[in-house]
Amino acid sequence: MSSFSANVAAAAISARPLVHAPQGLRFVETSMVDKLPVVQELMREHWEELVLDAKAMPLRLDEARYRGLEAAGILLCIVAYDGDQIVGYSVGVLFNHPHHGDVRTLSNDSLFLSKPYRKGLNGVGLMRATEAAAARHGAAMITWNAEPGTSLESLLPALGYAPMNTLYGKGI
Numbered sequence: 476m477s478s479f480s481a482n483v484a485a486a487a488i489s490a491r492p493l494v495h496a497p498q499g500l501r502f503v504e505t506s507m508v509d510k511l512p513v514v515q516e517l518m519r520e521h522w523e524e525l526v527l528d529a530k531a532m533p534l535r536l537d538e539a540r541y542r543g544l545e546a547a548g549i550l551l552c553i554v555a556y557d558g559d560q561i562v563g564y565s566v567g568v569l570f571n572h573p574h575h576g577d578v579r580t581l582s583n584d585s586l587f588l589s590k591p592y593r594k595g596l597n598g599v600g601l602m603r604a605t606e607a608a609a610a611r612h613g614a615a616m617i618t619w620n621a622e623p624g625t626s627l628e629s630l631l632p633a634l635g636y637a638p639m640n641t642l643y644g645k646g647i
Contacts, residue, residue: 501555581612583605
């Protein structure tokens with residue numbers, strides 16, 4: 476097992492921070508609500524990069540919903556730090572799958588690293604930290620949303636993920 480893999484395995488057992496990426500980022504499980512004021516700028520960067528229909532999908536953070544999911548214990552948030560600066564995040568919702576009631580699943584809603592940090596294994600580190608945290612919270616499955624043609628779509632099979640469904644959307 477590589478030292479990076481060993482760090483990730485140790486992160487599944489230990490408290491926060493979860494893991495350090497080879498480039499020096501650290502990934503910390505945290506309260507999303509507490510980080511919203513800081514993360515909002517990154518969320519705007521993320522939205523501007525990927526939104527297909529800005530009119531149908533305006534960026535309007537629902538802080539009350541985040542609070543409710545967090546209070547229910549089903550919101551999982553990992554932030555990526557470079558020193559004291561937040562440079563990325565992974566946010567997902569834990570639930571028991573409706574068709575497979577015994578299968579606790581993390582459905583990742585957002586995965587983002589600021590462009591200067593999308594090199595080396597930073598993205599993989601954030602994903603592995605998310606996997607480790609999800610496992611600590613009892614998840615046996617994790618799903619990711621990947622925009623077609625992105626590096627994430629290419630990366631997922633290399634990390635052992637298989638396509639499950641194709642998601643389509645349009646504004647109505």
